[in-house]
Amino acid sequence: MHSHRLIPVLVAGLAAACWVGPLQDGRVISREKAKEVSDAFMQDLVNDPVDLALEKMEPEFVNEVGRIEAEAGIRKLFDYCGRPLDSEFRHDEIGFKLYMSGRQKPMRKFFYAGSTTVHPGGHCFFTVEVVPEGQRMMVTLFGPLKLLTGQLPEWAREDR
Secondary structure (H helix, E strand, O other), X not given: OXXXXXXXXXXXXXXXXXXXXXXXXXHHOXXXXXXXXXXXXXXXXXXXOHHHHHOOEOHXXXXXXXXXXXXXXXXXXXXXXXXXXOOEEEEEEEEEXXXXXXXXXXXXXXXXXXXXXXXXXXXXXXXXXXXXXXXXXXXXXXXXXXXXXXXXXXXXXXXX
16 A cells, blocks of 8 residues: 555544544553453463353354354464463553444453464464453453564563
């Protein structure tokens, strides 16, 4: 996309964000409660009851595609880096999730390192995004990250 075409898209995105109201970031939700859900989600993936991990996800994801397809979708992500065999918390960030519908939620994103069924040496990382859902914290997004080239980011280094 040419830069002159990108400007209207950025302006429209900013206007949409302002129109739905000020964005609240993850500082407004409990880090401890969000991390507890994130850690439990990762532990479900390590232990391989992916169906239990689904219960920690926002209901829209499972309801939209169905339980069988939702589980298959998570398992398909394992094709990229393998299923985690262990996980070690490394870092967290705060932000917000802006849904296609225009609604927004504060979000905390947690990063984990771990060995996997494909990479036993542990060059894979996983992110888990957590948002409030009523009185609960729920996983909104999960994804693997694989180190391809270059140096590890600061949060991924073991010697930090």
